[in-house]
Amino acid sequence: MELMEMGKAAAAVKYALACMPEEEKNRALLAAADALMQDMDLILQANEKDVRDGEAKGMHPGLVDRLRLTPERVEAMAEGLRQVSSLPDPVGEVLDSFVRPNGLKIEKRRVPLGVIGIIYESRPNVTADAFGLCFKSGNACILKGGSDALSSNLAITNSLRASLEKCGICPDAVQLIADTDRVVTEQFMRMNGYVDVLIPRGGAGLIRTVVEHSTVPVIETGTGNCHIYVDEFADLAKAIPIILNAKTQRIGVCNACESLVIHEAVRERFLPALAQTLREKNVELRGDERALEAVPGMTAATEEDFGTEYLDYILSIKTVDSLEEAISHINRYSTGHSDAILTEDTERAERFLNEVDSACVYANASTRFTDGFEFGFGAEIGISTQKLHARGPMGLKELTSYKYVIRGNGQIRK
């Protein structure tokens, strides 16, 4: 379907979605989950084609793994839709209400954003996840997945659309852009008036491209050059498990720790023990001059290292002489995702929490907790690293806007 037609179709369905009762949305989500299970064979066959094509093109095995669906992964998509159905509906919540001296009753009410565009890369499960979150929050969505996953995404979308139709809901609540031409993607980013917000999900390159080319408002997500600062007054026994967890529990994720900042006063005591533990996990350390002094044989860090989100078994190390220097180093190199201080000094912790300008700031915990599920939101569409609209993990509420509803009895302005 031509892109502009898809935009019109989404605009046409968004009013019905905005007013749809919660029970109807939940029924449709449960039906969609069942449909995915019933269409499992079709989805797996379509995915097998994508995987074969990817392998034939010499796709990196890591990417092939992301692309591949299994019965368990399809089941997880269905389970995701069921979970979203059980979350409270954010739409309609009265955020504020007040009466003006002239008698006007003003109500600030939560409403859907309208039409959400999502641009993502190779994981086909995003197709079902994004639909579930957008639909439950009363939004229509237009999806643009990676071309490598096109067959899989089409099979999933067809299953979802057929299921909506059976429920008596216009299937244009979820649409997939099947044209993989770059020009179409660029046009998609400029559909002001049809698309209310674009959310890119993927690597730094994709996000940069969307920010650069989009005229539709964008929520930047997901790049995380996350720091842990080991303060002079850190409990060093607690520090090692936290750093180990933040660095190695899962390496390819945005809330993994990429850089360690260490106070000079504990450098010599702490670094050798940390280095030993991390080397057992095959983590390469890249340190500044003083870190190298404490741990001979470490690679020397370049300026570039401090600005790099490795998503790999690598950790950069920077030595500082003060809390102030740690904060300013982090504010300079962080992507504003998640940064932590380890200290037993409450006053210093509070200063760090106040002054580090990131979406999530931690005292004495792993950065790996920046996640919609870990925060108890029950779902997550991504982690915003911008300050406009939403910051940090975004759940259903973050997919809404608000409107002012004003009731009068003939008021005019003086």
Next chain:
Amino acid sequence: MELMEMGKAAAAVKYALACMPEEEKNRALLAAADALMQDMDLILQANEKDVRDGEAKGMHPGLVDRLRLTPERVEAMAEGLRQVSSLPDPVGEVLDSFVRPNGLKIEKRRVPLGVIGIIYESRPNVTADAFGLCFKSGNACILKGGSDALSSNLAITNSLRASLEKCGICPDAVQLIADTDRVVTEQFMRMNGYVDVLIPRGGAGLIRTVVEHSTVPVIETGTGNCHIYVDEFADLAKAIPIILNAKTQRIGVCNACESLVIHEAVRERFLPALAQTLREKNVELRGDERALEAVPGMTAATEEDFGTEYLDYILSIKTVDSLEEAISHINRYSTGHSDAILTEDTERAERFLNEVDSACVYANASTRFTDGFEFGFGAEIGISTQKLHARGPMGLKELTSYKYVIRGNGQIRK
């Protein structure tokens, strides 16, 4: 100063502003108000130069009037700063806090956006107003006013900066881009990493340009093609004063009514009386075929009329056969600013309020109330017509973001 240097200076001051106690901000705002009064002569002289240059260039008298400062207008700027000093400080407000099962204490705390860029047109009072709102909400601002007002804006900014310095505050909390080269403005719109949000204030052309060229997140403000729908069950005696107010109380503003939608059932009874009242105020009516039937001599409306924000003594009129048709006409042509229904039927009012997708939806009141002061916010930086971040009148709270502050005692992710 070179633009990138200004960006760095703003970034350097934003941390201090974010943590500045309310009393210190209020003292500085009061001092800035006094400084404007003390520098009145300098400001008026600078403005006189802008006005002379404008007139010599043959500037439209309406624009010259917007540009011109008088002692009263300078006093109003000072008074504006005093008023902002008396408003509650939004920064630091705890929006939510909860403890997770693993013991992590998560607090969602209101913080400034950081650095706000404002691009505006000929009114020099925006310089002081924008500074006041940004400063009180803990933000640094970089201002780009119209080239026609450059001398005035420089004089105002110099006064504000000198006053900040006397208070011991880094003057880079407010900076003015003095280079009027278009290339500099384009560079300003792409200062990601230095500017957190851009707010254009001005006409539709300016806003379109900023949306088109900016890679920094933008809050769209101010274009208002506002509708009033006179329902079949409207109290027609109430309707005339409301429409008169919304159309003529002030014509050049975004919340003025530009289009009337009328139900067929009351068309013949209502339009002649309305036409007479509006013509006494020199309002030109442009109607569809059925409106013309009811009021002979009316101009015929074109398709373009229904999409036009006149900001003038003109009103378009569209006849509809149902509430549903009214809603879909408004959702098609409205800019999503402010739209009203006049009806005594509560159920029909609620349906309109639910289904019209605008920032402010009214039942039985003038659209002219869409305003930060009328809403009781005590201040206004603009009226957002987008759904991301803020919608409708934006006061101090809308110039903030939030961060998650997480306190643990050694938690790691399982």
